[in-house]
Amino acid sequence: MRLQQILFKLSVPVIAVALGLLVGGIIMMSSGYDAFYAYSSLFSVIFTDPYYIGETVRQMSPLIMSGLAVAFAFRTGLFNIGVEGQLLVGWLASVYMGITVEGVPAFIHVPLAILAAAAAGALWGVVPGYLKARFRVHEVITTIMMNYIALHVTNSIIRNHMLAPGERTEDIQSSASLSSLFLQEITDYSRLHYGIIVAILAAVLMWYLLWKTTTGYELRAVGFNQHASNYAGINVSKNIILSMCISGGFAGVAGAMEGLGTYQYMTINAAFSGVGFDGIAVALLGANSAIGIILAAGLFGGLKIGALNMQAMAQVPPELITIVIALIIFFVASSYLVHWLRNRINKRGKI
Amino acid sequence: MKKRYGLLMSMVLAAGTLLSACGSDEGDSGSGDKKEDGFKVAMVTDTGGVDDKSFNQSAWEGLQEFGKENDLEEKKGYNYLQSENQSDYRPNLNSLVRQNFDLIYGIGFLMQEDIQKVAEQQKEAQFALVDSVAVDADGKPLENVASITFKEHQGSFLVGLVAGLQSKSNKIGFIGGVESELISKFENGFRAGVLTANPDAEVTVQYAGDFNDASKGATIASALYGQGVDVIYHAAGGTGSGVFTEAINRKKNGEDVWVIGVDRDQFEEGIYDKGNNKSVTLTSMVKRVDTAVFEVSTQTKEGNFPGGQIVEFGLEENGVGIAPTEDNVSEESLEMVKEYKEKIVAGEVEVPKTAEEFETFKSEK
Known part of the structure; x- marks a missing residue:
């Protein structure tokens, strides 16, 4: 029964992915592209070409972090749509620490910059958390609004205080950098960096926090039923704020992945990076579990990077992969239908 | 019970084979191009x-x-x-x-x-x-x-001539995106052009601090037009679309205002009367990226790749210039533009790129 349960849990995302690819393929065919060639050029490189493997793993790290952020809040019954904003302030905080702190060794500088990112993201998450706990303001609205505040505040800070030629900040000190020449060389000069280790540690941390500590138990209890939790003596308000704080912290570290890993600087962003929003999809496909999020981030990271090669080889526009990702999410969300079908079959079986 | 999960299992397996099928036939596809x-x-x-x-x-x-x-x-x-x-x-x-x-x-x-x-x-x-x-x-x-x-300063000089000649209030505006060496070329070339055509005209310069803020562009344009400026040259990318919005609104209210576009022929952006094809775009400073790409590709194909060099495209190379749409440009302006284009190409007029060069240019007048 236990194995059957696991299989069933796995079946929803796997079927959703298969259907998403299938329908995406049909859309490609109907727009006059060779879907088989497109998929083969997409998947072949992300499994065989060291450069694309490196880029996929690079892309995974911020996706894992933002997925964890969304999932963590969701476990407490909160929709953190503000991961994008928390990511941006985290990115800026990490880059700021990376630039201004000088003369410290890497084993202090890197954690310092990552913690600064987490603190900035947490601060950005606490505000909606407090508003929700104290005034019952719906967190979806406040977190979305906080995204815009983050975008414009970070742009303004860069423009007025940290501007370097090219609409961006200076590069961070090498002692704060997560990038590694070794990783780059073994992957044909991709931008692979040590951030993936941070991301996996964060996933373990989330699992431990939620499932192995009293705090985690309380957080999850609030997620299941606030009234029951309150009756059981759990401080609901405190847990809502705490959940948004930790969720924002994860999102801030996602920003550090970009700031200390991929780019080594921050640009003035004309629009959102999109990584924070992709986190929602990652968390949904990963069923809000740590291991699921890592797998889902791998899939979406691979699809996004593979799409670049698909564009180069099969001339399929990369937007089509955005459609495929949307389809996968659609099918995951409609897993309700699968559940319903399963129940129908089960009932009939019993009669 | 087992059968039902068997069905699910087989679906999972089917998905697996479908995915692996996608990956298998890559061998013959990727290597073909290289030969x-x-x-x-x-x-x-x-x-x-x-x-x-x-x-x-x-x-x-x-x-x-x-x-x-x-x-x-x-x-x-x-x-x-x-x-x-x-x-x-x-x-x-x-x-x-x-x-x-x-x-x-x-x-x-x-x-x-x-x-x-x-x-x-x-x-x-x-x-x-x-x-x-x-x-x-x-x-x-x-x-x-x-x-x-x-050489954006050269193209900006030409549109500056047009602005100088066709401004009625003798007040002309310049809106830049972000203050930088690049936009300074636009600004000083333009000011030199205005000065050459109309020494009495006064140029007001404003920077938006942003290339993508249309509402800020509209606010600055509104302030400038309010001060009596009747021609604005924008070198501000997306911010400039706000300048067009403001100018179109004022034109519809009967005010006589103009915008000079940048990078490409922005006549379309300024259309306020579709039926008669009337536009607030006086002219535009075009930057022929297509010409540049074509030229450098041709050179490279012929084996003369200009690696390590800075290839500059100016009036002589047709890399910058004024827009082909001349509906709103007067005969007088066109003649002057033609005259100075020849002078610049011949090297008789040196267009300033920076504020210092502009001051020298001004003192020599």
């Missing part, structure tokens, strides 16, 4: 894409023209890769290197960092960077990158 001979050229767009009605589109038009001229097959002989996000620049550049393109363009100065990094790692490949100068860590030009820049 082909012939010149291949490609570009990486920034996040705007090839239909951005601006830089990327213009560059792609240049490549298409080059492709047709040389009977290249689209996609194989000349191609573009679109970037969904700024993190895509580097994988896209690398992807083109791997496909053995002979010349790879990065469009726009935002790609400078990535071109520099990729060019240092892939010494064999040849790159061209539009609108900025690629350098290595020591500030020396990279040998395998051709840097394409434009």
Whole structure:
């Protein structure tokens, strides 16, 4: 029964992915592209070409972090749509620490910059958390609004205080950098960096926090039923704020992945990076579990990077992969239908 | 019970085989291109894409023209890769290197960092960077990158002449995106043009601090027009679209105001009366990215890749100029533009690029 349960849990995302690819393929065919060639050029490189493997793993790290952020809040019954904003302030905080702190060794500088990112993201998450706990303001609205505040505040800070030629900040000190020449060389000069280790540690941390500590138990209890939790003596308000704080912290570290890993600087962003929003999809496909999020981030990271090669080889526009990702999410969300079908079959079986 | 899960299992397995089938036939597809001979050229767009009605589109038009001229097959002989996000620049550049393109363009100065990094790692490949100068860590030009820049000050000088002659209030405005060396070329070239055509005219300069803030553009334009300015030249990208909005509103209310467009012919942006094809766009300073891309591609094909050099496109090379739509430009202005175009090309007039050069230019008048 236990194995059957696991299989069933796995079946929803796997079927959703298969259907998403299938329908995406049909859309490609109907727009006059060779879907088989497109998929083969997409998947072949992300499994065989060291450069694309490196880029996929690079892309995974911020996706894992933002997925964890969304999932963590969701476990407490909160929709953190503000991961994008928390990511941006985290990115800026990490880059700021990376630039201004000088003369410290890497084993202090890197954690310092990552913690600064987490603190900035947490601060950005606490505000909606407090508003929700104290005034019952719906967190979806406040977190979305906080995204815009983050975008414009970070742009303004860069423009007025940290501007370097090219609409961006200076590069961070090498002692704060997560990038590694070794990783780059073994992957044909991709931008692979040590951030993936941070991301996996964060996933373990989330699992431990939620499932192995009293705090985690309380957080999850609030997620299941606030009234029951309150009756059981759990401080609901405190847990809502705490959940948004930790969720924002994860999102801030996602920003550090970009700031200390991929780019080594921050640009003035004309629009959102999109990584924070992709986190929602990652968390949904990963069923809000740590291991699921890592797998889902791998899939979406691979699809996004593979799409670049698909564009180069099969001339399929990369937007089509955005459609495929949307389809996968659609099918995951409609897993309700699968559940319903399963129940129908089960009932009939019993009669 | 078991049967039902058996069904699920088989679906999972079917999905697995479907996925693995996708991966299996890659062997024959990827390697085919490498054996082909012939010149291949490609570009990486920034996040705007090839239909951005601006830089990327213009560059792609240049490549298409080059492709047709040389009977290249689209996609194989000349191609573009679109970037969904700024993190895509580097994988896209690398992807083109791997496909053995002979010349790879990065469009726009935002790609400078990535071109520099990729060019240092892939010494064999040849790159061209539009609108900025690629350098290595020591500030020396990279040998395998051709840097394409434009003499925007010369084009701005010509539209400055038009503004000077056609302003009735003798008050002229300039709106820049972000203060920088590049936009300074637009500003000072323009001021020199106005000064040459109409020494009595006064130019008010304002910077928006942003290339993508249309509402700020509209606010600044409103303030300038309110002060009696009747011609505004904008060098502010997306911010400039707010200038057009403001001018169109005022024109509809019967005010006599004009905008001078930038980068390409912006006549369309300024249309306020569709029926009669009336536009608030006086003229535009065009930057012929297509000409530049075409030229550098041709040079490279002939074996004269200008690596490590700064290739400047000015009036002489038809890299900058005034827009072909001349509906709103007076005869007098056109003649003056023609006269000064010849003088600049002949070297008789040196157009200033910086504030200091402008002061010298002014004192010599």
